[in-house]
Amino acid sequence: MSNPQQLRYSKEHEWLSAAEDGASTVGITEHAAGALGDVVYVQLPEVGADVTAGEPCGELESTKSVSDLYAPVTGEITEVNQDVVDDPSLVNTAPFEGGWLFKVKVSGEPDDLLSADEYTAFTEN
Amino acid sequence: MSTLPDSPRRTALDATHRALGATMTDFAGWDMPLRYSSERDEHNAVRTHAGLFDLSHMGEITLTGPQAGDALDFALVGNLAGLKVGRARYTMICNAEGGILDDLIVYRLAAETYMVVANASNAEVVLSALTERAAGFDTAVRDDRDQYALLAVQGPESPGILKSLTDADLDGLKYYAGLPGTVAGVDALIARTGYTGEDGFELFVAPGDAEALWQALTEAGQAVGLIPCGLSCRDTLRLEAGMPLYGHELTTDTTPFDAGLGRVVKFEKTTNEGRFVGREPLEAAAKRAEQAPPRKLVGLIAEGRRVPRAGFPVVSADGTVIGEVTSGAPSPTLGKPIAIAYVDAEQAAPGTEGVAVDIRGTHEPYEVVALPFYKRER
Numbered sequence: 001m002s003n004p005q006q007l008r009y010s011k012e013h014e015w016l017s018a019a020e021d022g023a024s025t026v027g028i029t030e031h032a033a034g035a036l037g038d039v040v041y042v043q044l045p046e047v048g049a050d051v052t053a054g055e056p057c058g059e060l061e062s063t064k065s066v067s068d069l070y071a072p073v074t075g076e077i078t079e080v081n082q083d084v085v086d087d088p089s090l091v092n093t094a095p096f097e098g099g100w101l102f103k104v105k106v107s108g109e110p111d112d113l114l115s116a117d118e119y120t121a122f123t124e125n
Numbered sequence: 126m127s128t129l130p131d132s133p134r135r136t137a138l139d140a141t142h143r144a145l146g147a148t149m150t151d152f153a154g155w156d157m158p159l160r161y162s163s164e165r166d167e168h169n170a171v172r173t174h175a176g177l178f179d180l181s182h183m184g185e186i187t188l189t190g191p192q193a194g195d196a197l198d199f200a201l202v203g204n205l206a207g208l209k210v211g212r213a214r215y216t217m218i219c220n221a222e223g224g225i226l227d228d229l230i231v232y233r234l235a236a237e238t239y240m241v242v243a244n245a246s247n248a249e250v251v252l253s254a255l256t257e258r259a260a261g262f263d264t265a266v267r268d269d270r271d272q273y274a275l276l277a278v279q280g281p282e283s284p285g286i287l288k289s290l291t292d293a294d295l296d297g298l299k300y301y302a303g304l305p306g307t308v309a310g311v312d313a314l315i316a317r318t319g320y321t322g323e324d325g326f327e328l329f330v331a332p333g334d335a336e337a338l339w340q341a342l343t344e345a346g347q348a349v350g351l352i353p354c355g356l357s358c359r360d361t362l363r364l365e366a367g368m369p370l371y372g373h374e375l376t377t378d379t380t381p382f383d384a385g386l387g388r389v390v391k392f393e394k395t396t397n398e399g400r401f402v403g404r405e406p407l408e409a410a411a412k413r414a415e416q417a418p419p420r421k422l423v424g425l426i427a428e429g430r431r432v433p434r435a436g437f438p439v440v441s442a443d444g445t446v447i448g449e450v451t452s453g454a455p456s457p458t459l460g461k462p463i464a465i466a467y468v469d470a471e472q473a474a475p476g477t478e479g480v481a482v483d484i485r486g487t488h489e490p491y492e493v494v495a496l497p498f499y500k501r502e503r
Contacts, residue, residue, distance in 0.1 A: 037159075043431075066432070066485075
């Protein structure tokens, strides 16, 4: 499993892209998707909602459990991925691509976001 | 073998599971495969083709001697003295108050030999209860937990797979029957039992033979879609089939009658003048269940997509709590979340309007249905 170099990562296992047209894309990592098992339900924040870094902003439900989805940064939601709401298995099959969750206009970043190599080391511990 | 609470026991197939990349989980003190790939794919493989399970955590206890059957009639709620050699029966062991200590499958292997199979989490309790209750009888109770590995092949392709590996008369082996035989050169007790709602077999073998049998079954099943399956899909399979799970639908606070399984309690026993542990409270529970049952075990099917979990409240249209979910999961076969729940009897009829499950504060609408959710075509 390899974590894309161009992304940054939270210790809650979300990934964050560099801003494009003012908004960053957020998803969960392949490591997190693997730990959850088959995702069957995704609840995402609404467009326009303000989210706060490190706080829950939605939930991911798998066969065996439900997990909070944490915002990796502070900001305003500009778009959510309706495809993943309709077909939550995208989180498992393409966590870094078609399984992205939402886009956020970042207004604040925590100082503990990880690089790909740091996140890989973090998950191997 | 020593068992420390912080070091889960490993089955004879542990290295095989790891080589297959299984996600492991601690289950009742055992390190067991939760899933190998996608639990949904594993579930569907059992429904449509075949799945291979390691169930070596299950607890085997053997009773031998001329009064083994009489002892079981006294210790358990069922009629075991009357069980034919080669047949199996689903039964329960209750405490003196009629509460369920465990649900069991009992195999009569020979006239004076019975094997009791208990849930891993309860095996110790069952062993000590059986030992205590059998004390006055001419029988020996033996802890055989370390003597067996247990592999299960479940699904419509399982008879064909097994036939290719054994000369045993599988066509003559009925559901809930077991016979000794040889499978892939390995001595096995071949039982036509399971916990998936599909046709299938459970194979009790010496732990040293487990690896060879696993590989033989894997090879024999490859062409017909057999894949290794973990405990996660075993849970959704049994849930769809409406089968109870100890610790969820069945507890020491529950009698078999409360769980809708009063049929396993046999008051007309020919042994011990009809005496058995829990008889009087169970008679009272039977009467209660007939006249005015306080609550019933029902099925719930979601209209939405959020999944109910054990312990979530079931509520009526006005928000009153009318029951509690005991098991819940997304159902791969129905494509919707399902649950088993205890619900107040007057709101438990299939089709009752306005029933919902409180999922973290939101009342999600659910349809009340009779169990099971899934029944295979025979």
